[in-house]
Amino acid sequence: MSKLDNIPVRHQPTEAAGRKRTNPLAHVFDELVKFCQSRSMFMLHYCTGCGAIELPPAMTSRFDMERLGIQPMVTPRQADILLITGYVSIKTLKRIILTYEQMQSPKYVIGICSCTVNGGMYWQSYATAKVLKDYLPVDVYIAGCMPRPEAVISGMRELMSDIKSGRAQNWKRYYENYDHYLGNQQKLFGEDWQTPTDIIAEARHYGLMTDRTLGEHTALLEKHQRPLEALEMRLSAREKQKT
Amino acid sequence: MNLSELLIELLLMPLVAFVIGLGMVLMMRKIAARLGRRIGPPLLQPIYDIIKLYGKRTQISHGLIHEIGIIMAVGGYVAAETLLPVPGMNGLADKGGVITLAYVMMIPSLGMALGVGQCANPNGSIGISRALTAMLAYDIPFILVIFGAAYVYGTTNLADIIAIQQQQGVSGWGLMQMPLLALAGMLALPAVMGKQPFEIYIAPAEIATGPMVEMSGKFMGGLFVMQCFQLYTAGVLYTTLFLGGGAYWITFLPKIYAVVAIPMAAAMLFPRYRTEDVIRLMWKWPVLVGLMGLAVAMK
Amino acid sequence: MRPENYQARSQPPSNEFELNFGPNHPGIEGNYAFRVKLNGDQVLEARADAGYLHRGFEKLMEGRLWIQNIALVPRICVPDPVPMEVCYSLAIEEIGGLEVPERAKWIRVMQLEMSRLAAHLFAFGGHAATTGMYTTMFWGVADRDLILDRFEELTGGRVYSIYNIPGGVRRDVPEGFLDRLSSLLDYLESRLPDYDNLFFTNQVFVKRARGVGAMTQEQALKWGVTGPNLRATGLEFDVRRDDPYLVYDQLDFEIPTESGGDALARNLVRRAELKQSIRILRQVIERLPSIEGPIRCPIPNPLAWNVPAGEAYTRVESSKGELAYYVVSTGGDKPYRVHVRGPSSMHAVQVLEKLALGARLEDIAQIMFSLDACPPEVDR
Amino acid sequence: MSDIPYKDKGSILRPFKSLQFFARPAVTQPLEPRPASDNYRGFHVNDWKKCIGCSTCQKVCDNAAITMVRVPGLPEDPVKGIRNERPAIDYGRCCWCGLCVDICPTGSISLTTEYVHTCREDELDSYFVLPDPNGIHGEHFPKGWDKTADADLVDLERQPMGELPGEERIDSFDEIVEGYTEQQAIVEASRCVQCGMCHDACPTHMHAPEYIRAIWEGDVEEAVRQMYRTNPFSHVCGRVCTHRCESACSIGRRGEPVAIRWLKRYAMDAVPDLRIREIAAEGKVDYISGRRIAIVGAGPAGLTAAYDLIRKGHKVTVFEALDKPGGMTRYGIPEYRLPYDRLDADVAVITSLGVQIQYNTRVGRDVTMDELRRDHDAVLIAIGLQLGRSTRIPGSDHPQVRRAVDLLRMITRGESFEVPERAVVIGGGNVAMDIARSLARLQKQQFGKVQITVCALEDFEHFLADPEEVTEAREEGIEILDSRGPKEVVIEDGRLTGLKTLGVISIFDEQGRFAPRYDQQDEQFHPGDMVIESIGQMSDVSLLGEELTERLEWNRGRLKVDEDGHSSEPWLWAAGDMVFGPDVVHAVADGHRVAASMERYLAELDSEKQDDGRTS
């Protein structure tokens, strides 16, 4: 156990230099945290698409995901897992990104159904985004249209084992490659797309900045950035006239 | 009792309370699972949840008051635990008494109100205003019950109350001495614990868990810890007042778990009342029963 | 971590404020949103915000072959997909003059009622959850899952059965299926008292749901309310009986009504419909074995199938209300136009906006779930 | 509310009844995935032995999830209708509707009960799967949604073709087949799954999927346009083609193949002749190349080549020994199968483009090869197989022993001969059927009854003639015997009385050479006034002249040519039956091939000429 640092971990924490842990006790503690993270996953209660219909069975008596420590949670602040249950219309994708950015790391994204991979059966649709991983880092995909609760549970278990082994580190990629993700988002939502969460500041704060965090797209973001306020959900113009 | 022993007790009592509270949270979830015809979480699930929440890598804070609020919420209960005598440990129970306890138990709600107010999330504000209203609702019967019990026992010192009950065996329990007050206490208990049908202040489907809406990571973890304490406090207080407290852990534990289990099982059978219904209900039945019990006791 | 942008903002001075209700909100059925203006916790105005589930079905269907759309239509209403398939098939059969074999009609009725059972269990399970009673939801969803098991056996798919095609159904009923369905019905019927005890006669629930989202029959008719929601206002109308399709005119069933027009009445109507659906299914189980013959009329090669020019407006009673398809063919291999009239397009938008006026914040979710609004029907 | 114990205010105590569930078992399923139902629609498997790579699944897939992938090493045979392609499925698109299973012509693809597949973001390639018999993860799962009779979306039965009944048709040479009505044709065309196997199998690669779809769309002119891309003898092929397309048709794997031939016939008949000529002229160059080409023989091969070459602007002259065009299609095929006016129509399209046919001009007699060579840049001989082979059994030199091709030619030309009251035909090919059935008609006309026996060497399992020919012949009262080898022609007093035959034990020896063995015990006598030999044809190459014959290379009696029909002489090509054996559509294909080769040769000449011009 003398060379704990040599244990290969995918996506070595980039901030490791600052907080190098050589203390074996700290390692045990890290392992404990990872174990608990894998055994306690709060799932955001957000039915983004039709695959969500298989989540109630998975959560309730028949398939009881609470056995695995998975619980639905109501707000993104409390949640660890974001389940993208199928197709994401562009309107929903905006909310998904807002939601994702509000979730606290480590956070995981599970792409369910065909639609999150390559457009699924709505590949011709003008209203849905096609390849989810262009906009968010995804940890686990579950195939099916829609996957059965058992398949969902299998996917969850895969994610659990990934968390336990330290493999599931894709959330860091969002900070590290923010420019890439933001670019794709801008391509879809327009140049003036912005969210209330300051990802760059967070990346800086948590030491997740890389040379890919900033780029032309983040420059564009700064150019268009309005003073931040609660995201406007586009209430009807009629009401705007009133005020 | 010397100071060092007291200090150890003061440290130990919240810890014990936390561990027992974890068991109560687990029991709550197991009861929900059982009634829902499913298996439910593994044994250590509550501790997994809390460690996970404290192990979050990013933590969003909404300002200093936000953090102080949570500290108040947890700290209030930590203080309350030291006022609750358990077998072998009296802590500050001799000095505080039940009146102090009743005051201390309000601190968490106020702390939450402080913290949530800072989040500026309307759902949180609505939730906390509901929570405070609910507190107002259950505090009347709650105080009534405490007052009645104190009157009957002739003391506000919880340690003495336990001693009085234990002298006479089971027949000396508050439950036997003042069944109406005990009933009123039991009616108010779900509200004290914040369970259905009196949990509209967190109502996920309405205000997205209300006060907890902006809580994440360690704050959420703090609230989870607080929940353990909350259940523990309610259970121990009721046991102390009406079930003879605890001389030995082996009798004490079943009592407090049973006390908590009853409202929990009922909670799974009911939807939640509206706020005004909560007030109406709380100010009606438990108060009525409590007043009757008080009248009987005073006669 | 305290980035600057998380500074608390001061609350507006007045009591009025606006709240986003959804799309990520447990009080919303599916992916849908409301913007509500509140005074205290009273709703001053509610505005529906749809489109989160918009896929452009009607556009997609114009670009796909007649038979390919069969895989597409059930997605329009996820909790209750079968009526979508049947209604679409009925429209094509009407335009193309296809004669559906008798057996297929009975099998379709069987599925429709199974789907109704499943959808209703889901609907009031969801409603229970919005009022904080999760046990009912656990039961409802678990019992629905048993129906899905039978769907899986019959159609090969749990939720999206993709089993009805124009001209009939895709497979015959498997060996022993009817027996298993029958015992499932026995089980479900034995469960109804449990639900009554726990939920429908629960005083807290009754108190919570009574008077919530109440509408009169006149209002309901004016607003275009259909289905169980209309019946909850006392109008005895059901497309199955009054505009019969398939073999509903040969079946014996009642149309339950209620007079309250509120969330409670709507739930009680659904509860009574469970019983009626079980009754219909029992009749199907009895009759189906004696009806022999093909399960599908011959249809052309799907790759080269021109449905003759024409148009049809077909309606079925889904668990949510009146579901209609308007299909136009110009004689090509693809539909020229398909218009889906989902019942929720009324319920989830106008009716909900109107019922929410003056309602309390805590009742919005109840109103939505008691209307059993299905957002994808609005968005399509 | 009547059927629930519902009190106006509800009950506070009733819910407590539910506490009984503390004592009831949980309904939760184990964590491991349950086996799915018997017809579950899970991941795909594909039986590679059955799959023919027809890509029908790809066409029905509403999600564009299926990609066809070539797998080297798998069998590939256009004639049998097998491609070495297999569908690969994109699970990022698939919706598990199972339409691919229901429409699969072979029934090779099916869905299993396997339904769990998860992967990480960097393993997303695992969503693109080439289903084989082993399943997505190589684990065995029972089949789920599979082909069943009621779910089959392939229409396995073809539209019945109306025919004159046996009694009606036997006394005339009217065409037997009535042809499809518009409705029938559209329905039949709709059966096609557009796999293109027919296109690959057809010797001339007709665009059958395209013209079938055009017929289905009601656009017969477009159908004709598609046919004329590759076949100027569509009238002929629509009637008498050996339809290899139908043998390769993927629908035919489990049912009756699409009646591609009859659809072609329908489309050609549905468009007026003049319009066909306009369509055929589309794409003809509007200049004159100045090259002159001679073609010997106005059969399908020659005229197809003429058609191609005239469209390139060359001057084409066809030399025909007889007085009518068509070659063996006219003189070898009886009119009840191919009415002469339809053949004339085909030829008229070609002549309308400017091809000149010199009738009654026999090369070698009226004009010599040298003259042809002198007057033209290139010469093509496509004279077909016009001489019948003889069995050379005892008595076969009797005058009443005739060759089928000769008789057929005489019937067509209206030359009179003595129709036998009873006749015996030796041979089991289509020509044997043709002569038997032609004679039957003549017998019926003259004697009112049919007395013809056909003795074929092959047994019915391996019969050479088309099954429908055999059926129709029987319907017309012809007796067909299989496995009979001719022994001798019986001649009594110089008069032919019949044929003796022996039972056949085997036809080929171990090396696969033709060496029939007979069972000497099994002898039969077939009485008849005439014996007709129909055991094959050969070509009359005397027109070449001795000197040229010497110079050319030969291969077992046939002119040796390369694959483009080019002989060892640079200016001389050969095409059609005389090269490949008798088959109309092969002849057409050969015509195209040779025309292309000649075109290249002419282009070379042109460029040489230009080079010469530049250097000089």
Next chain:
Amino acid sequence: MSKDLNIWLDDLLGDIENIQFKRKSSRRVRVDVGSEALPALLELLQGRASYVHLSAISCVDWIEDEEFELVYHVWSYETRSLVSAHTRIPREPGVYLSIYDLYQPAAFFERDIHEMFGVFFEGSPDMEKFILTEWDGPPPMRKEFDSEAFVNQHFEWEQYHPQWLKDLEEEGGGVTTRPEDIRL
């Protein structure tokens, strides 16, 4: 009784000029009416013939005729029959009258048609964007809008290259027909 009403309806409709009506079945009537007469017809149907339920308004884009067809499906709870009133309006400028005053459900359908086809309904209470709030393109249900082309222009697809495909490509095989090549 319902039969009488149906006969009465037939008479009623027969009297109106500029109208064609066809009984498709006992419960379905198709009426073709000029766009100027449609509100009057609906008023008549609702006010005097108990057709109180507007089931749907469907819009069909007949791009070759340069017209939109609007189909009003109204149902009578009393006669139990459905009248589909068809009318055509020119595609340009695509403006028509709202029937919100007669049938309140029209608000949703008119808003939807406005969004999807760009037909403006004068007098409709709400013509705001609803479903397509994040959409800036042309009204998508119009026939000239090609969704598939739009998608291919604006989105990228997952580029799979699994090991088995690499192996096949090494052996000389590989992708031959992509699904987009053979769309029927």
